[in-house]
Amino acid sequence: MSTRHALSRTLIVAAAATLIAGVVTSTPTLATENDAPPSAVADNDRGGAGQGPSVAVPLAAGPQITRGEVIRRAASWVGIGLEYSWDRTYQGYRTDCSGFASMAWRLGTPGLDTTSFVPGGVASWIGKDDLRAGDALLNDAAGANGHIAIFEEWTDSSRTSYRGYEFTGSGVHHRTIPYPYFSGHGTFRPVRNNSIVDDDVDPGPGNVGIYRPSTHEFHLRRDDGTLIKIGWGTTGDLPVAANWDGGHADNVGIYRPSTHEFHLRGDEGNTIRIGWGTTGDLPVSGNWDGGHADNVGIYRPSTSEFHLRGDEGNTIRIGWGTTGDLPVSGNWDGGHAGNVGIYRPSTSEFHLRGDEGNTIRIKWGTTGDLPISGNWDGGHADNIGIYRPSTNEFHLRMDDGKLVKIKWGTTGDLPVSANWDARG
Known part of the structure; x- marks a missing residue:
């Protein structure tokens, strides 16, 4: 993210x-x-x-x-x-x-x-x-x-x-x-x-990457197309990425369904462990309360609910989506806090939740695609995209609706996105 x-x-x-x-x-x-x-x-x-x-x-x-x-x-x-x-x-x-x-x-x-x-x-x-x-x-x-x-x-x-x-x-x-x-x-x-404060540092655009379950490695793409490899996790883990410590650059992590734990990687390579969720939950990450650092959460397909973790360990519950939907998260309107959404494979549509609870619908992708989100063009708001496993391609949507394609990964890889080389 x-x-x-x-x-x-x-x-x-x-x-x-x-x-x-x-x-x-x-x-x-x-x-x-x-x-x-x-x-x-x-x-x-x-x-x-x-x-x-x-x-x-x-x-x-x-x-x-x-x-x-x-x-x-x-x-x-x-x-x-x-x-x-x-x-x-x-x-x-x-x-x-x-x-x-x-x-x-x-x-x-x-x-x-x-x-x-x-x-x-x-x-x-x-x-x-x-x-x-x-x-x-x-x-x-x-x-x-x-x-x-x-x-x-x-x-x-x-x-x-x-x-x-x-x-x-x-x-x-x-x-x-x-x-x-x-x-x-x-x-x-x-x-x-x-009362003076520093100006926001423009971190530049977000980028994409993949998590390779077969080797437990993240292969992250920098702005210049070069590769960052990070070994993290074990068999059965699901990838996440966000800014865990409020620094300039984002980092990676995994959600371990077998123990319902997030294992997040700090800037120094240290592990931050957070127990959250239960069997069948899917991981998400974002800045739910507008603080310095991002946080974790889960999407519960059985109830179509997001259970988001606040900075104090409190739970924020949001009902969103229906059976078969896949979770996404991002800052859809460029405000202080991030929000949630779902990707509906049956219609190839994103249903994004605005700050007021309104729905933003965007049709993007086709059968078999996996959803992602990020700030692809460095603007105020995040945007959506898909990863196409059949061609190992990211199809990213810009603010003006234009498509940017990036080929990255191989068969079996899972998509991630964040700002790996943020300026600042």
Whole structure:
């Protein structure tokens, strides 16, 4: 199963309260020099030029925001003609240095001032070695003595200068700044928004593989067509694959019907054992609750029910399908959590369950085909496919309905799919 479940495993939603902000009555138009008080516009290019009052409250926290979004928001004010003023706003934020940083961090409007980011609980001091995109260099003095610049990246390995975004008396800039800041403008230290999170790493597309019962080996196909062999399991085992530990790449495992146990392979080759199911059950895997790691489950043909294991060992039951159906699982709509479905050999149809319990029907395959699912094209959602034992071919369905054929395996092999070489 693709780690584009991914969408399912990457973000922990932080419980961050939106910053309490005052009501802004001014119209969000561009400030002009004539509109600003004479003392509000600096005639130099660096450092602070005065600030409006902060709206900080004790232990305030901003909403969760990714590093990439901070940089995109900062860039959105570059080159659009904004002029420095501490009593005017644009998009609800003060057009001064700290209002600009508040906008980039998506804090409450009209924004904090430089004295309030850390005491207000919005940000924390960090070290130089910790600096990453979306962090900042802050001089937390008051008024025109204070200033803040958003950090983007180091200019080179010497780390003596960086690319950053800042709003000074001469406008909004994206430029190279000596670390920690231009001399003569006070003391600057690195700081981090307490609600910033890393961007999702695109793991790339999922891929296919087979489990060879005769040798108890997985033969997994990488993106470049090369082979990964992993010995795992014994006679009678059924293959599964997913992201058991929440890392970048997926891994393999087996379900042992004789003992009703999953034997999952960790990244280090260790075995994770989970007892689940009973006689006649068929194994499935997926990210049922949107956490970091995928989990296991079974499909019970005798009752047409999925029994899915949550992170806490709890059981999630879903009735789906009818006699003769084969189970599949995947993230059909690109949301946080995966879902289930069945493949009906009698009609060569997938009946996929949406988050709302709705049915998505897709006709794919022919008599004798075995169902699989994965993120074949690296998009947000997983898709379906079949493995044709008669020709040892995968027939994968893309988002646009197109067919991709991959020849892999030999007689007697069982299909698996996941993201074996995920980026990150």
